[in-house]
Amino acid sequence: MDFSSVFSNLILGFTVAMSAQNLLYCFIGCLLGTLIGVLPGIGPVATIAMLLPITFNLPPIPALIMLAGIYYGASYGGSTTAILVNLPGESSSVVTCIDGYQMGRQGRAGPALAIAALGSFFAGCVGTVLIALFGPPLAELAFEFGAAEYFSMMVLGLIAAVVLASGSLVKAVGMIIIGLLGGLVGTDVNSGIARYSFGVSELSDGIGFVSVAMGMFGFGEIISNLGQTSETKNIEVSKVHSLMPTWEDIKVSIGPIMRGTAIGTVFGILPGSHTVIASFSSYTLEKKLAKDPSRFGKGAIEGVAGPEAANNASAQTCFIPLLTLGIPTGAVMALMVGAMTIQGIAPGPQVMTQKPDLFWGMIASMWIGNLMLVILNLPLIGMWVQFLKIPYRVLFPSILLFIAIGAYSINNSPFEVYMAALFGFFGYYASKWGCEAAPLILGFVLGPLMEENLRRAMLISRGDPSVFFTRPISLGMLLVSFALLLMVVMPQFQKKREILAEADD
Amino acid sequence: MAFQNRDRKDFNAGVLYIAIGGFFAGFATNYPMGTAVRMGPAYFPTILGGLLIFLGLILLFRSLGATDAELPTKTHWRPLLCIIGAACLFAALIGTAGMVIAAAVMMLMGAFGGWDFRWKEQLIGMVVMPAVCTGIFYYGLGLPFKLFPWS
Numbered sequence: 001m002d003f004s005s006v007f008s009n010l011i012l013g014f015t016v017a018m019s020a021q022n023l024l025y026c027f028i029g030c031l032l033g034t035l036i037g038v039l040p041g042i043g044p045v046a047t048i049a050m051l052l053p054i055t056f057n058l059p060p061i062p063a064l065i066m067l068a069g070i071y072y073g074a075s076y077g078g079s080t081t082a083i084l085v086n087l088p089g090e091s092s093s094v095v096t097c098i099d100g101y102q103m104g105r106q107g108r109a110g111p112a113l114a115i116a117a118l119g120s121f122f123a124g125c126v127g128t129v130l131i132a133l134f135g136p137p138l139a140e141l142a143f144e145f146g147a148a149e150y151f152s153m154m155v156l157g158l159i160a161a162v163v164l165a166s167g168s169l170v171k172a173v174g175m176i177i178i179g180l181l182g183g184l185v186g187t188d189v190n191s192g193i194a195r196y197s198f199g200v201s202e203l204s205d206g207i208g209f210v211s212v213a214m215g216m217f218g219f220g221e222i223i224s225n226l227g228q229t230s231e232t233k234n235i236e237v238s239k240v241h242s243l244m245p246t247w248e249d250i251k252v253s254i255g256p257i258m259r260g261t262a263i264g265t266v267f268g269i270l271p272g273s274h275t276v277i278a279s280f281s282s283y284t285l286e287k288k289l290a291k292d293p294s295r296f297g298k299g300a301i302e303g304v305a306g307p308e309a310a311n312n313a314s315a316q317t318c319f320i321p322l323l324t325l326g327i328p329t330g331a332v333m334a335l336m337v338g339a340m341t342i343q344g345i346a347p348g349p350q351v352m353t354q355k356p357d358l359f360w361g362m363i364a365s366m367w368i369g370n371l372m373l374v375i376l377n378l379p380l381i382g383m384w385v386q387f388l389k390i391p392y393r394v395l396f397p398s399i400l401l402f403i404a405i406g407a408y409s410i411n412n413s414p415f416e417v418y419m420a421a422l423f424g425f426f427g428y429y430a431s432k433w434g435c436e437a438a439p440l441i442l443g444f445v446l447g448p449l450m451e452e453n454l455r456r457a458m459l460i461s462r463g464d465p466s467v468f469f470t471r472p473i474s475l476g477m478l479l480v481s482f483a484l485l486l487m488v489v490m491p492q493f494q495k496k497r498e499i500l501a502e503a504d505d
Numbered sequence: 506m507a508f509q510n511r512d513r514k515d516f517n518a519g520v521l522y523i524a525i526g527g528f529f530a531g532f533a534t535n536y537p538m539g540t541a542v543r544m545g546p547a548y549f550p551t552i553l554g555g556l557l558i559f560l561g562l563i564l565l566f567r568s569l570g571a572t573d574a575e576l577p578t579k580t581h582w583r584p585l586l587c588i589i590g591a592a593c594l595f596a597a598l599i600g601t602a603g604m605v606i607a608a609a610v611m612m613l614m615g616a617f618g619g620w621d622f623r624w625k626e627q628l629i630g631m632v633v634m635p636a637v638c639t640g641i642f643y644y645g646l647g648l649p650f651k652l653f654p655w656s
Binding site: 196 | 529545585
């Protein structure tokens with residue numbers, strides 16, 4: 001590992017990240033991320049989908065910095081509501097509710113919030129260093145990849161994403177395929193033939209994945225929120241006295257934070273719903289390792305420190321496969337791939353060599369963003385709590401409007417709004433029947449890429465399909481995919497997935 | 506096979522998959538298949554469509570044998586129709602009536618889909634939000650849309 005080049009690359013990154021525009025957009029991203037993390041009923045996926053059309057008008061670096069900030073910012077915001085109000089503002093904060101809220105009830109909300117923020121910051125720092133150290137060698141590896149390897153890697157990515165997530169495997173794979181097929185609508189690059197456009201000229205450009213994402217995640221989330229019986233009334237907010245944790249708190253939290261960071265790093269790189277799995281695993285681990293496990297559930301600070309570090313670590317490291325290999329490992333990453341494509345950047349290892357300012361700038365800005373978030377979250381807690389008082393019934397028509405304007409502004413055409421509405425409707429029933437939206441978006445983004453690589457691999461091998469199995473890296477990836485599929489059938493794994501499925505509800 | 510034993514979620518999903526798979530594979534016949542070496546536009550969609558049909562069949566068979574299956578939760582028509590309707594209204598109106606009116610109308614329709622509809626709150630929102638959006642999107646970001654029927 002060449003430390004001097006890592007160092008000089010980081011310097012480059014910080015120089016890029018500290019430009020006024022990039023700092024501004026980093027701040028906006030973190031602010032928005034905290035806001036939507038605090039507000040239940042709207043999450044990072046829907047927000048990123050809504051903001052994608054806006055990124056058309058921005059240069060690539062600030063656009064991606066802002067979107068990334070929304071993602072890891074949401075995990076900070078979510079812990080605030082989890083601790084103060086027992087409401088998880090976003091999925092990974094569910095675990096923080098358990099002990100965090102209890103600490104709040106005991107008058108210790110301040111230390112809980114402080115440890116959550118500091119633990120997250122530590123994890124963020126470690127995550128940044130890891131990307132800086134391991135990114136370049138990984139990208140080097142990826143340069144060895146040919147079309148066959150890319151195809152197999154996408155297969156692996158898609159399969160791993162559904163295997164590690166919750167829900168019926170058959171239905172999830174089906175949703176991936178529907179996504180792949182949807183992504184194929186439009187003009188086929190090789191032959192020039194417009195597929196599945198039925199004479200509708202907007203369709204011959206393809207179905208914009210942004211509209212699909214906005215429809216399924218944006219409209220879909222609103223519809224399902226409104227479908228719940230009624231709004232939660234009587235939100236009791238725990239008072240925050242002092243933010244200072246005691247020395248005892250800090251001593252006890254060091255271990256969980258370290259372990260949480262490690263867990264989060266691993267799960268971030270693997271496909272799946274990174275932050276949720278990471279935080280749950282950390283909680284389980286800490287409970288097992290604790291001298292007195294009965295304290296958990298009653299305000300054990302380890303139950304806050306570990307999961308918070310884990311979910312932040314995973315939110316950072318999940319960018320690694322994206323920035324080095326160009327493969328999205330979850331719904332948010334799929335949207336980021338989309339954002340890069342919109343900007344004309346083909347995701348892959350060449351991003352690091354052709355656009356080092358983008359790569360290193362993003363890494364540096366993620367660290368800066370973490371710093372901003374600690375500052376945003378701790379002193380400004382009172383302000384965030386005020387936002388919680390806005391009832392959803394007042395909020396959601398505005399969210400609806402933002403989604404509609406966003407969809408319209410893609411092509412200045414109402415067609416995209418109709419598409420979003422269509423996918424919102426489709427998504428509603430699909431999820432009623434147990435078919436999740438995230439695999440579909442993954443498939444949608446990867447569909448054209450997979451087909452291109454499949455074609456190229458077959459062209460190079462002159463029609464010999466065994467090429468996927470004879471090339472070692474490709475074979476390795478396909479074997480892992482197969483192994484993962486087998487694992488799902490095994491009973492022990494079934495139980496873990498059920499636990500995750502319940503957590504997601 | 507008594508219908509009570511049917512896992513309706515799986516059954517519906519299965520039918521959906523078969524329908525979509527059939528749609529894509531079926532229409533793919535309009536395009537050239539090509540060979541494995543030079544894949545035509547129909548190649549990948551046909552494979553995928555076929556796979557999807559296969560998965561749909563698995564779900565169908567699974568559903569017919571199910572013993573203890575929960576029914577899908579009932580459809581909440583009001584939010585569904587109001588939100589989707591609001592979006593379609595926006596799409597229909599923006600070309601002719603302009604963004605401000607389209608926005609106000611869609612917010613109203615969307616709000617009907619929520620609980621506890623209060624006229625005062627929604628009316629304020631219908632005035633404030635289109636103004637805010639005009640500020641952010643039209644002036645701030647320079648997006649070109651028609652604001653009013655007469656512009």
